[in-house]
Amino acid sequence: GAVVSQHPSRVICKSGTSVKIECRSLDFQATTMFWYRQFPKKSLMLMATSNEGSKATYEQGVEKDKFLINHASLTLSTLTVTSAHPEDSSFYICSARFATTGNKVDTQYFGPGTRLTVL
Amino acid sequence: RKEVEQDPGPFNVPEGATVAFNCTYSNSASQSFFWYRQDCRKEPKLLMSVYSSGNEDGRFTAQLNRASQYISLLIRDSKLSDSATYLCVASPGAGGFKTIFGAGTRLFVKA
Numbered sequence: 001g002a003v004v005s006q007h008p009s010r011v012i013c014k015s016g017t018s019v020k021i022e023c024r025s026l027d028f029q030a031t032t033m034f035w036y037r038q039f040p041k042k043s044l045m046l047m048a049t050s051n052e053g054s055k056a057t058y059e060q061g062v063e064k065d066k067f068l069i070n071h072a073s074l075t076l077s078t079l080t081v082t083s084a085h086p087e088d089s090s091f092y093i094c095s096a097r098f099a100t101t102g103n104k105v106d107t108q109y110f111g112p113g114t115r116l117t118v119l
Numbered sequence: 120r121k122e123v124e125q126d127p128g129p130f131n132v133p134e135g136a137t138v139a140f141n142c143t144y145s146n147s148a149s150q151s152f153f154w155y156r157q158d159c160r161k162e163p164k165l166l167m168s169v170y171s172s173g174n175e176d177g178r179f180t181a182q183l184n185r186a187s188q189y190i191s192l193l194i195r196d197s198k199l200s201d202s203a204t205y206l207c208v209a210s211p212g213a214g215g216f217k218t219i220f221g222a223g224t225r226l227f228v229k230a
């Protein structure tokens with residue numbers, strides 16, 4: 001399958017700081033990437049859809065000024081958690097849309113995730 | 120009603136057992152369906168796509184019933200390594216690609 005990397009894998013920061021998470025598609029170009037958040041023992045929650053060269057589309061209840069998304073190239077999307085607080089502590093996962101041709105359906109490939117802990 | 124619903128489990132089965140998971144989706148416009156596997160504290164990994172004709176990959180069989188709007192996953196001859204959370208996924212397909220994940224079904228396979 002396609003490879004998606006995410007960096008950093010783990011980050012611990014103080015309350016009030018900003019944290020940037022990178023998501024890269026390593027062996028394919030991804031016009032669309034997705035950012036999810038997952039709390040312990042909970043389901044994946046889509047935060048936003050990131051489209052290369054345009055503004056991200058945020059899901060209801062997700063503050064766009066707090067979770068800044070930039071998709072500057074076909075292989076890189078970044079999520080910046082601004083002024084992080086303890087309630088932002090979570091597992092953040094990105095995925096990249098692998099658009100196939102013919103009769104094959106699009107699939108998503110996930111990065112390994114970033115565990116954010118805000119003290 | 121959730122867009123994609125799954126029985127959260129957990130399913131506790133002995134090695135070698137056959138176990139089946141069902142998942143229902145509410146959006147009749149959904150076109151693409153998948154099963155993902157997620158291990159504890161790891162990212163989801165694509166297990167298999169689900170086609171109308173059904174598909175099989177080794178010990179895993181996935182089926183789609185559009186009339187009833189549910190998909191299923193059957194695991195035969197369960198292995199200890201099958202222990203994980205299985206996520207059901209429905210998507211409107213290319214062009215309107217917003218994937219909806221189920222909350223997952225936890226499976227524990229015991230020796």
